[in-house]
Amino acid sequence: MxxxxxxxxxxxxxxxxxxxxxxxxxxxxxxxxxxxxxxxxxxxxxxxxxxxxxxxxxxxxxxxxxxxxRDFRGNQLVQLLGTFILQDEKAKLDVIETKNIIEMDFLRLVLNKVDKNKLSILKDLVEDDQLNDDQFFYQLIEMADNYLFSRIWLILKDYYNSLNLSKVEYNRNSYFLLLEALIEKDEQKTLDAYRQLRNLSILTDKY
Amino acid sequence: MxxxxxxxxxxxxxxxxxxxxxxxxxxxxxxxxxxxxxxxxxxxxxxxxxxxxxxxxxxxxxxxxxxxxRDFRGNQLVQLLGTFILQDEKAKLDVIETKNIIEMDFLRLVLNKVDKNKLSILKDLVEDDQLNDDQFFYQLIEMADNYLFSRIWLILKDYYNSLNLSKVEYNRNSYFLLLEALIEKDEQKTLDAYRQLRNLSILTDKY
DNA sequence: GAAATAGGTGTGGTCTGACCACTGTAAACG
DNA sequence: CGTTTACAGTGGTCAGACCACACCTATTTC
CATH class of the missing domain: 1.10.10.10 (Winged helix-like DNA-binding domain superfamily/Winged helix DNA-binding domain)
Known part of the structure; x- marks a missing residue:
């Protein structure tokens, strides 16, 4: 045998x-x-x-x-799989939807652990135009303190960026609104601010 | 070179x-x-x-x-990684938290696309004790119609199962409540039902 | 003629031995 | 004592050999 x-x-x-x-x-x-x-x-x-x-x-x-x-935690294997898998159009829509959902999730997580100092620092960074969108959300996701969740988002971000979508120009003000809502610990307001940031409306009614 | x-x-x-x-x-x-x-x-x-x-x-x-x-979709690699990776306690908590979050996410997704027929069929299955917890949620996640999201959940599920946590005996009634809430399209009620199902309370206050 | 058999061919599975490229170190050298 | 050199250990790669198995085909057998 x-x-x-x-x-x-x-x-x-x-x-x-x-x-x-x-x-x-x-x-x-x-x-x-x-x-x-x-x-x-x-x-x-x-x-x-x-x-x-x-x-x-x-x-x-x-x-x-x-x-x-090796330090396992950075399992790049999912990326490997990604390059093998992602192909059809529906998959792309799924990526966008999923990324949005995940981002809302960690906004909620952050709401539970609001650290006004960090948020304030983040605000300054935005003010000085130090960050792009990815970096902005990366700062937030770190506050959520869930490593696995971060990984998922990072992968989604990579997927998303590889889609080569037309870039929407966000205005700084949207980020401010979002941060303020977080500081106020207002979930509804936070999510509304997020939707505005991403120009979401219909599809993501509940989101 | x-x-x-x-x-x-x-x-x-x-x-x-x-x-x-x-x-x-x-x-x-x-x-x-x-x-x-x-x-x-x-x-x-x-x-x-x-x-x-x-x-x-x-x-x-x-x-x-x-x-x-091979059909990639059957990701057995997770088991492999699971046995290799999941070591420290924080990682385990992250898995649990993340799985819960994701499950709530697709409950919300389902809320937007409620198909009373499918939910009704699902109800019958639960009634006949045809499903375990994973299968129950798998049915739901299919209704959410987001393949990428399904994949993420499947991976998380595998991670989760590889943790060998003590199994909580769920009672059928919790599932019924959840389904009813979905049929009623009541988000608050749905999420409450979910929390009850998972015995969540403190940590996931916002969830 | 149909069925059972035997053989051949192609495939993955494994082992061995050989050589190369590179690293770290101990010995030889100045 | 510091520098240089030689060597042993390690991963990287290749070629060839043999085995176990699956499949097809031609032969034999009934």
Missing amino acids: TNKKVYLEIVKQLREMISADNLKSGDKIPSERELSERLNVGRSSVREALRALELLGLIETRRGEGTFI | TNKKVYLEIVKQLREMISADNLKSGDKIPSERELSERLNVGRSSVREALRALELLGLIETRRGEGTFI
Whole structure:
């Protein structure tokens, strides 16, 4: 029964190894040759496993040095998938809609954790034209303090920007209104300000 | 300049090849040996690329037959990542919070496109205990008609399930309340019903 | 003639050995 | 003591070999 693929078994072994030795990001894992010997498999099989994990962004290899565990949290794999998937028109509309929804979500999150100081600083930045739209929302999303959520937004942002939509010129005033609404902790007003910012009306009636 | 890794180049080539030939899921891609020859690289490098894509779930290989493009939609990569990544507690909380937020989002989406027939059918299914929680929400999310959003939820669901949280026993009644609220197009009532279903209260005050 | 069989071909799966490019370090040198 | 050099270890790549398996086809068998 040579049923199971060796490289998958190696992936599994590696996972256990990492867990057992409590390895963290930055730590070195055994060399390909050593793994090959220890696990009684060919080096090519080890490499297949490592390359797969590398593409997933779980490890990092440096020639002449070795293979290291990576900080998983920036899983770029979704972007990889994105370039494979996003194609038809409906998908584009979905991106736009989803991005808007997510942005409203973290506006609500921010409402719960309003930090007037940070918002004030942000206001100054807008005043000095220091930020573009992405950067503005990135500042906000950081306040929401949810890493996973940030990731989703970052990916959506990339998707969105890759759509090459005609850029709408926003006026600074819209951002001010939004920030003020946040400071006032007024959800309705905040979301209204957002809709105005994005020129939303019909489709997103409830949003 | 042997800078770029060959296997990454192969991944890229494959992507272009798939795009150019308009290959869809189920289609066969050239054999390892043929790719090796056509791209002037060693077969082992081709294999490294293919194994990586396989682990990502983008292709499927069948010994004796060949390598085929897979239906991307079934993202099993999440499980892999899940077991690798989700470690610290904050990350887990983020997953939970995010999943809840997303679910509320598509409840709102559904509110805009209420289809009483479908909701009625869903009600019957719940009545007959045909669905578990995931399936219930999957039915709802389909009504929201946003593929990208569905994908995000599916991923979150997988993450969530890989957390191995103690299962809360939901009672059917909560689902009924939720469905009724949807049918009535009452946003407040819908979200309240959802919170009750998930036993949310404090943290998600605004939600 | 139809069905069962055997063989051939093509495919992925794995291993081995070889060589290259690069890094870090210890030994040799000045 | 500082600099240079040589070497060992590591990842990167390739070529060739063999195995296991799936499929098709020609042959045999009934």
